[in-house]
Amino acid sequence: MSDPVDKRTPGHRLRALIVDDEAAIRRFLRSALIAEAFDVEEAGDIASALSLAAGSKFDLAVLDLGLPDGNGADLIGPMHAAGAPAVIVLSALDDEPRKVAALDAGADDFVSKPFGVAEFMARVRAALRHRVHMQGAVSIYDDGRLSVDLARRIVRVSGHDPRLTPREYALLHELVVHEGKVLTHRHLLANAWDKGDADVHALRVHIRHLRQKIEASAEQPNRILTEPGVGYRFVGAEF
Known part of the structure; x- marks a missing residue:
């Protein structure tokens, strides 16, 4: 099974949206994704994320659940409606009820803070493969x-x-x-x-x-x- 991060079509760069109110987390995630040849946009709250999603198509959305203007899980539906990207949510280690709610709302995966680059990128690859498999009806x-x-x-x-x-x-x-x-x-x-x-x-x-x-x-x-x-x-x- 091919890796969508490595097997993208020539000239096509995957696009990611990071939504987190912590600038340090956004910088960390941006650096990890750019190293894998993603184009990256950032938002610090739900309103900014919705504005970006309305004008662009993304392959991946990384959403923190605790945002200043609401629950990041509320972005999962609009993100899918705007192009069905893979969605990974970020959460605190002991926040199991919100993890479950986000997954039931359509997130592909979650990463508990704190986490490292290797774990994060493994989750990204798995989430992108899942979306490719669903679209291609792998049998x-x-x-x-x-x-x-x-x-x-x-x-x-x-x-x-x-x-x-x-x-x-x-x-x-x-x-x-x-x-x-x-x-x-x-x-x-x-x-x-x-x-x-x-x-x-x-x-x-x-x-x-x-x-x-x-x-x-x-x-x-x-x-x-x-x-x-x-x-x-x-x-x-x-x-």
Whole structure:
């Protein structure tokens, strides 16, 4: 699977919008993105961000949740309406309810402060891949060990059928379709579960069984990762 940061079309530079009221954070993020050949615009509040989004198309939006004129999550809808960019939200380490709300509102990922350049750019690449996959309707995932044919509903682990239950397959399907994106408990229960018997404990049990069938080590998974208090993320071999 190609990396959208490295495989952009000749002459096209990806454009990013950073929205954070801290100038030092904006400078840090701008430097990291420019080093990866992004064109970058900045805003310190919601009003300025909306003005920039109205006049430009962006591939990536990085939004702080705590802005002086409101909740940064309120920008997620307008950003998607203005061109469906990948959206990463910045949040405090202990701000799980706002992380979950932002993800349910359509953010692709979150990064908890403080963070480093390597972690941030890995999240950027994953978020951009997710958007490319969604737009291109990728139907097959294959990393050499795990393969998932979404069109034919065929799963193979090292060439063998792991014998997934219908619910395990539904969970894997949803995770693979949204590769790189954090899916909240609420999202998975709404999109990969029968109505009426959904609860987070049951979800955890099924995720554990799914890991036992597709991971090299269920105790140290490297494909289905847990985001504590939030949900799960499917990580492809390129993350």
